[in-house]
Amino acid sequence: MSAPTDLSPEAPAVESGRARHPRAQVIAQAWMELGASVAPLSNGSGRPLARTSKLILDPLVIRPLQNPGLAAGTLTDDAAVELRERIRAAGPDLSAAAAWFLELKAARRRLRITDGNPQEKYFQRCYELARTAGSPAADAVAVAAGAVSEIAQSSGGSLLARVRQLLADEEHAAVLGRELDDAWRRRPASMTPPAPAETVAAALDECPTGEGSAAFDALVAGAAGTASGAGLAGEGIAQGLGLTRHPLPPLPRIGETASKRDLPLPFDRSIFERLFAALSGGVPPDLAVDAEGLLSEEIVRSARVWQLGEEEGRVAMLLGAEASSALEENGPARPTAAHRLLAARWHREAYVRRALRLPADLSGVPAAVVDDVRAVRRGYLRRLWVRLHGRELRDQRVEGRDVWDLLDGVLRSVVMDQRQRLKTAMTRGADNREATEAA
Template sequence: MSAPAELTPVSADVDAVVALYPRAQVIAQAWQELGDGVAPFSNGSGRPLARTMKLILDPLVIRPVQNPGLAGGTLTAEAADELRDRIRAARVELAAASAWFLELKAARRRLRITEGNPQEKYFQRCYELARNAGAPSHDADAVAREVVSEIAQASGDSLLAQVRQLLRDGDETPRLVAELADAWASRPTPGTHPVARDAIARALDACTGDGPDADFAALIEADAGTAAASALDGDGAARALGLTRNPAPLLPSLGGTASKRDLPLPFDRSIFERLFAALSGGAAPELAVDARGLVEEEILRSARAWELGEEESRVAMVLGVEASRALEAAEVVDAQHLTAAHRRLAARWRREAYVRRALRLPIEFSGVPASVVADVRDVRRGYLRRLWVRLHGRELRDQAIAADDLWDLLDGVLRSVVMDQRQRLKVAMGRGAVGAIGSEAA
């Protein structure tokens, strides 16, 4: 039997034909080398999903516009090697982005968001998270919830979009402006009778499980939160608590725009900014409220004591103001009123190594970024801002505060402060901006 003829005979007189490789095949082979870490971005055969190609690989990894030699349907051997190298080099970021996609999908389920395709909405944001923060860590739930909420509020048919449209309606805004002015003109004058510190101390002891629940209820019954708000209209009192930049709270505007990166202090926010901060993840499904009702309720709430609508929220603010004294560097709690809540908050705060270094050492020797040092040294005001935001959000979602919830609320706000500062410190260390901070003896 004669030997089969060669399909491409080699001739010394003819230049060798340049070998070409199908681009899709090169990508598929390089992708399969990445393994199970990119499974959320892969189809059943282990190849990248069509949306993975469209939203991540082409625009963010391969970048064919800047690298036209990698854009064709077939590639030279040199271009194929470069393409493989680009995908392999992105292994860590692609795996981290895949993990973030799972976190964002879980947050989407918890927030009961069903609109839109999660791949279209989240793929590129996941890769951005992977580039900026690495793989998900201990605060992944909070980060994922914030990202999903931000994306959801941008939806054209979200409740916030309806609120924005209402506040831009030329026929509606004059009426709402008049309602806002009337509400503030008729603000109830808080009582001037002082709140007994002994009663506050008993409630702070009780909330940690060391006493009866009746103390919190007694403060609510006595309108202690409303009474304490009388001090906020004094020169600089609300500013000292970190709730406004003004000497006293001012009449807010209606507003119509907001940015999570640049929200004013709580008492300086417009009506829209207050709603944006609390509901950017979408209104809870059990709240049968429309945009008009939401705005009108917020107008009335803004004119109440502490700019909160419920007395239990105001009492919680009063308790937070007292308990957060334990976070200040100087001892400001007298022994007679030192409570279990003071001791527990102080212990949680001061067991953080970065906190002790920031408080003890000059900035240049602490190993802590200057912005974090500033927040550590001003933690009480940051704590009270977060407490107000959390209470305001609970009111919008009709989540009443019971005595059993109080310690989880006060302690949870401090945990949130610490987690945020840890993350900022971690990012700075990853960039080589600061040295490592080891654990220390207390």
């Protein structure tokens, strides 16, 4: 594997008047110059989060529509200089936006709001606050509470309400049921051969650097995601990946009710449960689909390979399924950079090491968490599917530069959830001991 790209600000420029600079690398270099003040908007590698790029940098700072010279995947010397200067000039606003994001997240916790992704909901409002009010001041708590409350009220489930109305109509529900039966009966068999192992490995080697677009694009062009999911129709395959409780993925119901506390595994969800899980936190205002279109699209999506509608999402599932093999006891024989980084993140957790190396009764880790640790790949792939499905519903196409943020972010989410469950279990245990001693 080649040496990793130097992303420090002092990385030498290419000595050519016609040099081409990877756009992602230019952004990463300029971003890292901003320092720790933008950490809430950064990923674990110090680069801007995918949502930071999508919601703040591209539309509000770089503005590629108004500045087409800054939109290409590779930039000229002059364009690279201009892009760096735009990000540097926006540094104070970006730092203030990062501080506002912490304030809005704290307000969200105080108000006990759990719907939706905080980054998706608050990033642009935080940048607006940064531009109009500067950094958080003495009134930050009140301002943040007002902003969070306003966003929660404006993103109510009006589209989901219209979906429910359609499903409550017996005649319309019957039509949708026939559409669903027909879509599943006509599921095409994949004739695409599996992707070359070296192309998959190249994508997994390159994606942590933010430069995995070429290999990723090749996998998409070759329908590698579709080919990889063809085996999911085999008995026990999808079940083994944690996507269904059944030996074979069942025909989903249409449904008309859902609860976040009791959602089934991804492939076992009704059509309505799939929409509810992804959109109950709010619907993007620019989502160009009505309730009928939303239902019809979800029916078609459910009958596709990996039960995803876009090849980019299916390729991301292929890469996630391959990369997550590093989390199992017997990892891959020839690990890539993505394998190594995921395995390192996973095994540096003390509770993971104890759960894997010690008998359950000696590890100090609750049995339910031990079970999750030992079946982590299934939990990982479930979360990855949920994120990809949500992106499709919001028309957020996956690109090569997004892949590592997805793969790494899903594992971070799994770890944070398990840490919280471990903390809760230990707190309960301590409370029970105190109650026993006091009795």
